[in-house]
Amino acid sequence: MKVSRANIRWLDSGLPYSNKFDDIYHSEDDALGESLHVFINGNNLINRWQEQKNECSVFTIAEIGFGTGLNFLQTCHQWQLTSQHPRSLHYLAFEKYPISKPDLQKILAVWPQFETLSEGLLTSYDDHSSGCHRIILTGDIILDLYFGDAKEQLSKLNNYHRSVVDCWYLDGFSPQLNEDLWSDSIFQKIAKNSAHGASLATYSVAAKVRNGLTEVGFLTEKKNGFARKRHMLCASYLPKIKKKQTHKQSSDREAIVPQWHEYPLPKAVTRTALVIGAGLAGCCTAYSLALRGWEVTVVEKGSKPASCASGIAQLSLRCRLFKTQSAISEFYLQCFIYARRQFGYLSQQGKFAWQECGVIQLNGAMNKSHSVTPELLCSLYDEAVAKPMSSDALGAIANATLRDDGVFFPGGGWVDPHSLCEAYLEHPNIHHVFNTEITKIESAGEGWSALNSVGSREFNGNNVIICTAASANQFDCLSQINLEPIRGHSTLLSATDVSNNLATVVSGTRSIFPSYNNEHCISASYENLYTENSQFHEFSNSNIAFAQELFADENYLGDIAATEQVAVRCHSADRVPIVGLIPDWSQMRIDFSELSRNAKAIINKAGAYYPGLFVNVAHGSNGLTSCPLSGEFLASLMSKENSPLSSAQAQSLNPARFLMRELKKQRMD
Ligand SMILES: Cc1cc2nc3c(=O)[nH]c(=O)nc-3n(C[C@H](O)[C@H](O)[C@H](O)COP(=O)(O)OP(=O)(O)OC[C@H]3O[C@@H](n4cnc5c(N)ncnc54)[C@H](O)[C@@H]3O)c2cc1C
Structure with a gap:
């Protein structure tokens, strides 16, 4: 994951030089001119x-x-100079060895x-972790920067068999210096992701490149190169023409094998959507859609946004740590990086205050069976994400004497989630309605109707996203899903002269936040819903006692508990969020029934999903981390864009995963 x-070495001429590939990053003569000639003009972009x-x-x-991002910046520059163009530019870039931020600067x-x-x-560039870094550069330019081996990252692209790429730039170090980047398997992946007629340009005219591209369906042509270079290569993806040329029988594209987790393509419909629930999940989804020009209505049963779990006074952002690399550990890492990027952006715009003070997680905070040793942590996570440190070093950061060693998340911090949700909802494309409970969703023609508690229609349209946390399974379409509500108490404690100096969030059995409005938030207990109200004061006492245990000074905290807040988290059975299109459960049960007889049966069938009906719930104890990227994922899916999540990640979040598992365990017919 790291x-x-x-x-890089700096030449006397001031040019960056790659020690690994033994070459300069860009032309000595006129790098901008070359980028314009080869990639912009070579693809006839304007x-x-x-x-x-x-x-x-x-x-x-x-x-x-x-590399240096020069082609990307040149492309954005030309895009901005071109007065008429499509609505948005989506730029996917692959890099195995990211240039460090100071060098890039x-x-x-x-x-x-x-x-x-x-x-x-x-501002948005994080040079340390593999996977997709989604950067929303301007209102109409999105960069998906994939760090890691290009072959691996290209094979993770997840566009439900749609070939989304209109144009390719091949600009790695030359085929002699970096053979891997010009291999047949890279060319196959390029073909797989190319829209029919997609163009390609590269400075290299090596026979290996021409032949490799021709073999996968590109029609290639040598054109005049830039300055001293005689030639460059331009190509178009026209697989049928290529087939005629070579009389090849088999298809050029990899065979498409439909699977249960594959979502159908959204229909071309008006860009309007209803989001039910104005917690973090609902507000993030609405915001990501609004950024893409969707008109969004958010309906919330409370009197304001963030009125349930998202309404705790302070929430912390930290990366959920895992012992191994998997689709899920990568998901949480990407979520963490994306969330802090988005909070930084909103904060810079003056929309709300992102407190990037770092988060300390003391070793005692981790469940022993899940504890990640410092060695394991360092092998998986870059220290810009999570760094094991001694209690002394952590204490120096926190400005307090701490009892235990632990992990520091330098990019972590805390937010007031209420003001964050308000910042999302401020987007002019979002219209919100409070004090309104949606009780029923009915299919209506090609779309959906949402009815409120008195049976009146609140919305009629093609797209509905259910973001109502643990009450989501009250809707018929989600009654199959097992959601576990877990109550949590947080306590607001008056700050003292000493505790006012606390500089970071410190987590152990409880988390304590730096003072806000002269109070510390201490979060949170884990209780089942049936706890008697009379026991509530005990939770506050234990919150304070657990928080006090984090500090060596036994009187670090005062004892004036101001208030307490109670809210319910929503967990899924596997502790991973549930985000995606809602399955047509009965149809899928029929289509995949063979699994209940033979768990290993291979069923090449796409799943059955209700078009336009989505869910985004079960963010557990990590919603501040997972909601922003989950919202982006849904908005990309609905807008037919490249997905920021890999196929395996989207599958791990897919609501139908529980049905598939149950069938395989032979619990259903
Ligand atoms: C005490 C406590 C401390 C926590 N601390 C942290 C932390 O430090 N960091 C972190 O990342 N996470 C933390 N969490 C978890 C985090 O708060 C949640 O993951 C996140 O808020 C979930 O957001 P949500 O939008 O899914 O749910 P919610 O915030 O519960 O939002 C659901 C919304 O849907 C509305 N709604 C429900 N039914 C309907 C309906 N039928 N019609 C209309 N509206 C409806 C509700 O009123 C509610 O506003 C904490 C949770 C608790 C309880």
Whole structure:
């Protein structure tokens, strides 16, 4: 999950030089001119953008070899200079050895014409972890920056067999220096993800490249190269033409095998949606849709946003740690990185205050059976994400003497979730309705109707997203899902002169936050819903006692408990959020019934899902981390964009996973 950064040497000429590949990153002559000639003009982008202004809503470019980001910035610059173009630009870039942020800063300073774009990129640039880093650069430009081996990352792209890429830039170090990046298996993946007619440009005209691209269905053509280079290569993905040329019988694309977790393509419909529930899940989803131009109505039964679990006075952002690399551990890592990026952006806009003070998790906080040793932690996570430290070192950061060693999340922090939810809902494309409970969702023609508690229609349209946490299974379409409500008490404690100095969130059996409005929030107990109200005061006492245990000074905390807050978390059976299209349970039970007889049966059938009906719940104790990227995932799915989640990650979140598991355990017919 952590990646190796590029090993750069600076030449006397001021150019960055790769020690690994023994070459300079960009041309000595006129790097900008070369980028314009080879990639922008080589793909005929300006004309295509102008021609396609009404045809497609998203234009997708993918670059193999992100390097210094020069081609990306050049593309954004040209996009902004072109007055008429499709609605948005989605740029996918692959890089195995990311340039460190300080080096990138130095490199980009050479191109003042890109100053604003470079600043936007650098603010959001995290150089340390593998996977997809989603960066929303401007209202109409999204960058999905994939760090890690290109072959591996390309094979994780998850677009439900849609080939989303309209244009490719191949700009890795040359085939002689970096053979892997120009291999047949990379070319096959490029073909698999190419829309029919997709273009490709590269500076390399090596026979291996021409032949490899031809073999997978590209029609290649040598064109004049830039400056001293005689040739460059342009190509179009036209697999049928290629088939005629070579009389090859088999299909060029990998065989498409439908599977249960594959979602159908959304129909081309008006971009309107209803989000039910204005907690973090609902507000994040609404915001991501609104950013893409959707008109969103958010209906909430409480009198304001964040009126349930998302309404605790302070919530902390930290990365949920795992002992092994898996789709789920990568999901939480990506979520953590994305959430802090989004909070930083909103905070910079003055919409709310993101308190990036870091989070300390003392060793006692971890369930022993799940504890991650410092060695394991260092092998999986970059220290920019999570760093094991001694109690003394942690104490120096927290400004308090701590009892235990632990882990520091330098990029963590805390938010007032109520003001965060308000910041999301401020988007002009979002309309909200409070004090209204949705009790029923009915199918209505091609879409859905949502009825309130007096049976009146609140919404009629194609897309509904249920974000109502533990009460989601009150809707018929989700009655099959087992959701576990777990109550939590948090206590607000008056700060003292000493405790006012606490500089970070400190977590152990409880978490204590730096003072806010002269109070510390202490979170939280785990109780089942049937706890007697009369026992509530005991939870406050134990919250304070557990928080006090984090500190060496026995009188660190005062004892004036101001108030307490009670809220219910929503957990799924496997402790992973439930996010995606809602399955047509009975149809899927029929389609996949063979699994209940033979758990290993291979059923090549796409799952049956209700078109336009989505769910986003079960964020457990980590909703501040997982809600922002989950919202992005749904918005991308609904807008037919490249998904920020890999196929395995989306599968781990898919609501139908429980049915598949149950069938395999032969518990159902
Ligand atoms: C005490 C406590 C401390 C926590 N601390 C942290 C922390 O430090 N960090 C962290 O990441 N997570 C923390 N969590 C978990 C986090 O709060 C949740 O994961 C997150 O808030 C879940 O957001 P949600 O939108 O899914 O649910 P909710 O916030 O519960 O939102 C669901 C919304 O749906 C509305 N609703 C329900 N039914 C209907 C209906 N029929 N019609 C209309 N509206 C409806 C509800 O009123 C509610 O506003 C904590 C939770 C608790 C309880």
